[in-house]
Amino acid sequence: xxxxxxxxxxxxxxxxxxxxxxxxxxxxxxxxxxxxxxxxxxxxxxxxxxxxxxxxxxxxxxxxxxxxxxxxxxxxxxxxxxxxxxxxxxxxxxxxxxxxxxxxxxxxxxxxxxxxxxxxxxxxxxxxxxxxxxxxxxxxxxxxxxxxxxxxxxxxxxxxxxxxxxxxxxxxxxxxxxxxxxxxxxxxxxxxxxxxxxxxxxxxxxxxxxxxxxxxxxxxxxxxxxxxxxxxxxxxxxxxxxxxxxxxxxxxxxxxxxxxxxxxxxxxxxxxxxxxxxxxxxxxxxxxxxxxxxxxxxxxxxxxxxxxxxxxxxxxx
Amino acid sequence: xxxxxxxxxxxxxxxxxxxxxxxxxxxxxxxxxxxxxxxxxxxxxxxxxxxxxxxxxxxxxxxxxxxxxxxxxxxxxxxxxxxxxxxxxxxxxxxxxxxxxxxxxxxxxxxxxxxxxxxxxxxxxxxxxxxxxxxxxxxxxxxxxxxxxxxxxxxxxxxxxxxxxxxxxxxxxxxxxxxxxxxxxxxxxxxxxxxxxxxxxxxxxxxxxxxxxxxxxxxxxxxxxxxxxxxxxxxxxxxxxxxxxxxxxxxxxxxxxxxxxxxxxxxxxxxxxxxxxxxxxxxxxxxxxxxxxxxxxxxxxxxxxxxxxxxxxxxxx
Numbered sequence: 001x002x003x004x005x006x007x008x009x010x011x012x013x014x015x016x017x018x019x020x021x022x023x024x025x026x027x028x029x030x031x032x033x034x035x036x037x038x039x040x041x042x043x044x045x046x047x048x049x050x051x052x053x054x055x056x057x058x059x060x061x062x063x064x065x066x067x068x069x070x071x072x073x074x075x076x077x078x079x080x081x082x083x084x085x086x087x088x089x090x091x092x093x094x095x096x097x098x099x100x101x102x103x104x105x106x107x108x109x110x111x112x113x114x115x116x117x118x119x120x121x122x123x124x125x126x127x128x129x130x131x132x133x134x135x136x137x138x139x140x141x142x143x144x145x146x147x148x149x150x151x152x153x154x155x156x157x158x159x160x161x162x163x164x165x166x167x168x169x170x171x172x173x174x175x176x177x178x179x180x181x182x183x184x185x186x187x188x189x190x191x192x193x194x195x196x197x198x199x200x201x202x203x204x205x206x207x208x209x210x211x212x213x214x215x216x217x218x219x220x221x222x223x224x225x226x227x228x229x230x231x232x233x234x235x236x237x238x239x240x241x242x243x244x245x246x247x248x249x250x251x252x253x254x255x256x257x258x259x260x261x262x263x264x265x266x267x268x269x270x271x272x273x274x275x276x277x278x279x280x281x282x283x284x285x286x287x288x289x290x291x292x293x294x295x296x297x298x299x300x301x302x303x304x305x306x307x308x309x310x311x312x313x314x315x316x317x
Numbered sequence: 318x319x320x321x322x323x324x325x326x327x328x329x330x331x332x333x334x335x336x337x338x339x340x341x342x343x344x345x346x347x348x349x350x351x352x353x354x355x356x357x358x359x360x361x362x363x364x365x366x367x368x369x370x371x372x373x374x375x376x377x378x379x380x381x382x383x384x385x386x387x388x389x390x391x392x393x394x395x396x397x398x399x400x401x402x403x404x405x406x407x408x409x410x411x412x413x414x415x416x417x418x419x420x421x422x423x424x425x426x427x428x429x430x431x432x433x434x435x436x437x438x439x440x441x442x443x444x445x446x447x448x449x450x451x452x453x454x455x456x457x458x459x460x461x462x463x464x465x466x467x468x469x470x471x472x473x474x475x476x477x478x479x480x481x482x483x484x485x486x487x488x489x490x491x492x493x494x495x496x497x498x499x500x501x502x503x504x505x506x507x508x509x510x511x512x513x514x515x516x517x518x519x520x521x522x523x524x525x526x527x528x529x530x531x532x533x534x535x536x537x538x539x540x541x542x543x544x545x546x547x548x549x550x551x552x553x554x555x556x557x558x559x560x561x562x563x564x565x566x567x568x569x570x571x572x573x574x575x576x577x578x579x580x581x582x583x584x585x586x587x588x589x590x591x592x593x594x595x596x597x598x599x600x601x602x603x604x605x606x607x608x609x610x611x612x613x614x615x616x617x618x619x620x621x622x623x624x625x626x627x628x629x630x631x632x633x634x
Contacts, residue, residue, distance in 0.1 A: 003409075003435065006409050006410075006412060006413075006435060007435055009413055010400075010402075010412055010413065010416045010430075010433065010435065011430075011433075013413060013416045013417055013420055013430070014398075014400065014416055014419065014420050014423075014429060014430025014431070014433070015429050015430055015431060016429065018427075018429035020396055020397065020427065020428075020429065021396070021397050021429070021431050023431075024429070024431045024432070025430070025431060025432050025433065029432060030397065030399065030431035030432040032353070032396060032397060032431075032449060033396075034351065034353075036349070036351075036353055036449075038355070038397070038399060038431070038432065038447070038449060039399070039432055039434075040357075040399045040400075040401045040432065040433060040434055040445065040447050041401070041434050042401035042402075042403060042434045042435075042436045042443070042445060043436075044403050044436045044437070044438055044439070044443075046439045046440075047403075047436055047437050047438070047439065048436070079337055079338070079349060079350075080337065080338050080347065080349060080355070081331075082347065082355060082356070082357045082447070083327075083331065083357075084357045084358070084359035084445045085327075085359075086359060086361050086443060092320075092323050093323075095323060095327055096323075096326055096327065096330060099327045099330045099331055100330055102331065103330055103331050106331075110335075110337065111337075112331060112332050112333065112335035112337065112338070112341070113327075113328075113330070113331025113332055113342070114331070114332060114338050114340075114341045114342060114347035114349075114355070115341070115342050115346060115347040115355065115356055115357065116327065116328075116331070116342065116357060117356075117357050117358050117359045117445075118320065118323060118324055118327065118359075119359050119360075119361045119364055119365070120361070120364050121361055121364070121440070121441070121443075122361070122363045122364065122440065122441055123363075123438070123439065123440015123441045124438070124439055124440045126359070126361075126403060126438075126443050126445075128357065128359065128401045128434075128443075128445040130355065130357050130399070130447050132349060132353075132355060
């Protein structure tokens with residue numbers, strides 16, 4: 001069973017259309033009555049990172065940044081974090097370093113840690129970060145992409161994947177690529193502005209790779225996504241490797257769709273926030289994701305992207 | 318470093334009195350602006366339970382019941398759950414059984430699973446359950462106990478600890494004791510009623526043992542707690558062992574304080590909800606927890622109760 005299928009089955013068990021909330025599973029976060037947005041994000045040592053790669057405070061920072069990225073993808077302003085830690089019995093103080101990293105990431109968006117839990121772990125360190133945010137307006141869901149809309153992405157992609165690839169080869173990554181991995185960008189202001197100004201018709205954060213997350217957007221919207229691969233902004237730390245940008249994951253940038261008429265407002269917002277925003281494709285009728293090159297040749301990409309239960313390569317030692 | 322000290326240090330790192338929420342760490346749950354109550358509860362295989370003891374659905378049920386117990390202890394009505402699971406790569410379908418158990422516990426209080434996360438685990442199964450609830454009134458905090466108040470407890474204690482003790486000896490527990498461990502009580506209606514009727518001056522759920530949690534109540538209230546040990550309701554499945562009731566933990570009953578004048582209303586509420594409510598002591602001036610026997614002899618109890626980082630005994634295999 002692959003991860004996508006497992007997540008669908010878990011969602012079907014947990015959620016039966018119960019009307020006590022505004023939005024159940026299947027998006028970047030759930031939305032409760034009153035516009036409260038909640039998500040939970042689990043980071044496991046030896047799966048998402050290794051202490052041979054990064055320091056505890058960096059691991060905490062990444063875990064929190066990943067959780068906060070889900071808030072941005074809904075257009076929600078982060079309000080608070082909660083942190084559960086499973087720690088080795090011989091080194092509970094490790095938890096303090098992890099917590100400092102979580103707090104540092106929360107400080108970027110004024111989201112303090114308001115609660116948590118701690119347990120001994122007989123195995124790997126586990127960090128579960130809960131992010132809570134709020135929307136004053138409608139949330140931006142994954143399912144709003146319609147044929148004719150443009151596809152946009154923030155920032156540049158592939159730097160974190162280049163770092164993971166270097167570590168997996170037993171090498172030290174370039175400092176800039178390493179920095180992409182340990183300090184994911186804060187897109188809270190961008191996400192909330194896109195939502196508040198009504199510029200994004202659908203939105204998702206790129207956690208498992210551009211193509212994998214584009215498939216989710218396409219599936220939720222019952223539409224097709226065409227990615228112009230020559231337009232994809234490849235991070236300069238990715239060594240020009242387009243695959244890192246397309247399939248690497250860990251970018252925590254925002255991908256969104258918008259009406260073509262919103263282009264100038266979107267570019268203005270990017271200038272205002274000093275965030276690179278790039279139009280990388282469009283939404284079509286045909287289901288799924290298509291890659292198109294500069295000569296207009298189209299192909300269906302392989303099913304890359306990070307999957308916890310089917311892709312053993314690229315894992316930490 | 319013991320668990321209490323570690324939790325205090327983590328709270329101090331994460332929380333600097335930030336005013337964006339109503340109540341930060343240090344109670345059973347955090348309270349956000351608008352009366353939204355959130356807590357997170359991590360359950361680790363080999364620490365909190367063993368699959369040699371209980372089935373996956375039972376582990377999921379327990380994990381969710383523990384998280385929901387924190388809502389009850391605040392007087393909050395549960396509204397939704399989120400679940401993060403770390404699962405062995407060779408058996409991701411185990412997650413479906415865990416999820417069914419979580420959903421069954423949520424169904425007791427109409428709290429569906431609205432989101433979550435899933436990861437491969439190279440070690441133990443980890444279940445993190447986030448509970449979200451809401452209060453229409455003030456929450457009941459740990460810090461409201463004042464000298465002269467009565468101390469109350471719901472249900473009968475020690476059954477779950479008797480089951481754990483049997484497993485730890487390599488024996489099979491009595492079916493009734495086992496049931497206490499796998500199906501913690503649902504005290505949501507009791508907690509919300511105590512809060513709504515203004516009957517409880519302070520409240521906590523008993524997760525780490527009556528005495529350990531009484532110390533937390535005393536500390537938060539800057540008062541003393543006197544427990545009349547002959548009044549403590551020992552569960553009939555605990556084999557008459559008072560220590561299981563005082564130090565065992567895993568009961569997930571509510572302990573609360575109340576004005577003496579509230580006694581008849583509290584007893585009436587217990588009859589209405591068919592929950593045994595027992596007055597087991599009182600609040601005094603002197604800090605800490607005192608045990609008093611039927612002859613009025615007082616002693617300071619040892620520091621029992623479950624501590625992840627200092628008590629290796631009683632752990633699952």
